[in-house]
Amino acid sequence: MVDVGAGELRRSRERLAKQGEAAERAGENAVGGLLLFYAAECGLKAEVLRWVLCCEDTASLPDDLRTHHLRRLAKALNLQDPSPGPDPLRCHRHKNGTWIESHELHEAWRYGAELRADDQKAAMEALKALVEDARKGS
Numbered sequence: 001m002v003d004v005g006a007g008e009l010r011r012s013r014e015r016l017a018k019q020g021e022a023a024e025r026a027g028e029n030a031v032g033g034l035l036l037f038y039a040a041e042c043g044l045k046a047e048v049l050r051w052v053l054c055c056e057d058t059a060s061l062p063d064d065l066r067t068h069h070l071r072r073l074a075k076a077l078n079l080q081d082p083s084p085g086p087d088p089l090r091c092h093r094h095k096n097g098t099w100i101e102s103h104e105l106h107e108a109w110r111y112g113a114e115l116r117a118d119d120q121k122a123a124m125e126a127l128k129a130l131v132e133d134a135r136k137g138s
Contacts, residue, residue, distance in 0.1 A: 017036060020036035033109045033127070034106055040127045070102060077133075089123050089126050091123055093113060
């Protein structure tokens with residue numbers, strides 16, 4: 001992992017969120033989802049550094065938070081689950097119905113896996129909520 005400062009993560013959160021929402025409006029759901037996923041990851045990591053670890057850069061993140069596990073990052077910040085019931089960041093594959101877990105979602109979008117439209121929409125809304133939660137901590 002390339003180590004960066006909390007300020008760099010916050011700027012990246014804003015840039016990626018803006019680009020992700022623009023891609024979604026243009027009908028590029030996979031691109032929008034991927035960018036929103038990374039925006040949420042950047043935002044959550046920045047806030048973990050600031051409020052939990054009281055550190056300035058990602059070199060201080062423990063191994064379990066140097067990953068793409070957004071739920072772990074959210075848990076480290078004591079954020080509530082975005083909604084009751086199943087994880088909105090889990091998506092069914094369109095063809096065979098198998099699950100894509102939340103920490104694999106960025107891979108599914110990056111590699112072009114076809115996801116069920118309703119699951120993908122719910123995941124994107126949950127990602128937007130995580131980005132907003134991270135903004136509130138800034």
